[in-house]
Amino acid sequence: MSDHAHSTDDAHDDHGLAHVMPMSTLIGTFVALLVLTGVTVGIYEIDFGDIDIWVAMGIATLKATLVGVYFMHLRYEKPFITLSFVFSLAFVALFLAITLQDTYQYEPQVEAQHNARILEAGE
Structure with missing residues (x-):
């Protein structure tokens, strides 16, 4: 077996306690x-x-x-991490906004089809 010397001088700096x-x-x-x-x-x-x-x-x-x-x-945290979080939220909001716009565009057609089915079921 070989002996390995492990140096801890530069391996891990003491980061201290988390943000209190x-x-x-x-x-x-x-x-x-x-x-x-x-x-x-x-x-x-x-x-x-x-x-x-x-x-x-x-x-x-x-x-x-x-x-x-x-x-x-x-x-x-470092500004980069905060910026990444903010951009993630912005992209989620963008995707939701685009999806909602598409939903609102087809809503009248869906309601018309739903009303037609109700009328057919009533006859």
Whole structure:
């Protein structure tokens, strides 16, 4: 057997403890998430017309941002990681917006076909 000398001088630097967050910040974020969840449930009864989905997605995006910034510690990460997270959210929003536009375009045809089937079933 051969002996291998392992040097630990430059292998791992001590990174220290993770980002210590004050308990008040964590509790405040948790309370904000609870309030936003309550707002989400509360606005279910309110009809915003064509922007219903955008209001719901806006609140969901705000909640996701709070989770990412405080619970996932993106606030203390390198700007590249935060930028990657923001661009990921932007692309998801873009894909959803394009999908919703396509859905709204075909909605009248779907409703007409649905109404025709109801009329056929009634006869």
